[in-house]
Amino acid sequence: MQVFVIIPAAGLGTRMAAGHSTSSPKQFLDLDGLPILIYSLRAFAQVPEVKSIYVAVRKSEMPRVEAQVGSYGLAEKVWVVEGGDSRQESVANALQALKCEDDDIVLVHDAVRPLIDPATISRTIDAVAKHGAAIVGLPAVDTIKQVERTADGAIITATIPREYIVQAQTPQGFRCGLLKRAFAEAAADGFTGTDEASIVERSGVSVAVVAGSATNLKITQPGDLELAGFYLSQRTKR
Numbered sequence: 001m002q003v004f005v006i007i008p009a010a011g012l013g014t015r016m017a018a019g020h021s022t023s024s025p026k027q028f029l030d031l032d033g034l035p036i037l038i039y040s041l042r043a044f045a046q047v048p049e050v051k052s053i054y055v056a057v058r059k060s061e062m063p064r065v066e067a068q069v070g071s072y073g074l075a076e077k078v079w080v081v082e083g084g085d086s087r088q089e090s091v092a093n094a095l096q097a098l099k100c101e102d103d104d105i106v107l108v109h110d111a112v113r114p115l116i117d118p119a120t121i122s123r124t125i126d127a128v129a130k131h132g133a134a135i136v137g138l139p140a141v142d143t144i145k146q147v148e149r150t151a152d153g154a155i156i157t158a159t160i161p162r163e164y165i166v167q168a169q170t171p172q173g174f175r176c177g178l179l180k181r182a183f184a185e186a187a188a189d190g191f192t193g194t195d196e197a198s199i200v201e202r203s204g205v206s207v208a209v210v211a212g213s214a215t216n217l218k219i220t221q222p223g224d225l226e227l228a229g230f231y232l233s234q235r236t237k238r
């Protein structure tokens with residue numbers, strides 16, 4: 001059994017652009033001297049079980065990312081492939097590029113979660129080996145409301161007990177055969193999901209949850225980069 005990693009990194013990062021003077025997508029922004037993407041690649045490259053990492057980027061970014069992969073000493077494990085117009089398409093392109101057996105494991109990780117740690121990656125691999133499908137999830141601490149959108153905002157329609165809620169993070173891991181089947185079914189049905197688990201769940205597969213942490217944040221909005229910088233400084237102090 002081999003472990004492959006897919007890192008979708010072809011997003012445009014429009015939510016971030018509002019608060020930053022740069023037009024660079026968020027996965028290429030600088031975090032304490034290194035591009036965000038490089039942190040994510042390094043974390044996976046450090047895990048001995050990981051055989052190779054496929055990073056999906058926009059065609060125009062391929063030369064720059066290939067150069068960075070080389071200059072940060074990651075060329076042995078990392079392959080750059082072309083992404084698509086949605087996250088799902090980017091993952092599907094990478095999935096096509098990697099040659100895996102049905103019982104191999106594929107982990108998918110957002111490029112914009114640079115603070116993922118090797119221990120959480122290893123726990124996810126173990127959970128996929130045991131259950132066939134597993135994601136990192138963060139138990140909800142806030143009270144969760146279901147709402148109906150209105151012209152003025154929203155009206156609450158229900159309170160969902162928070163013990164039933166986890167916020168899906170990444171990595172999300174699956175047996176390769178199962179993931180390929182679920183992607184083919186989603187493509188045939190025209191279904192688009194915001195994560196891989198939702199694509200696999202609709203194929204009737206149970207997906208286990210591994211405990212995540214608030215530090216594995218997704219850099220999405222202005223302010224997130226500063227928060228990641230703070231978490232990073234705490235980590236290097238330890």
Ligand code: C5P
Nearest residue numbers: 008009010011084085086087090111112
């Ligand atoms: O924009 P969103 O928060 O969904 O992005 C999650 C991840 O998916 C990011 O790492 C982003 O670069 C990636 N993505 C992609 N291809 C797209 C859109 C997003 O690889 N077309």
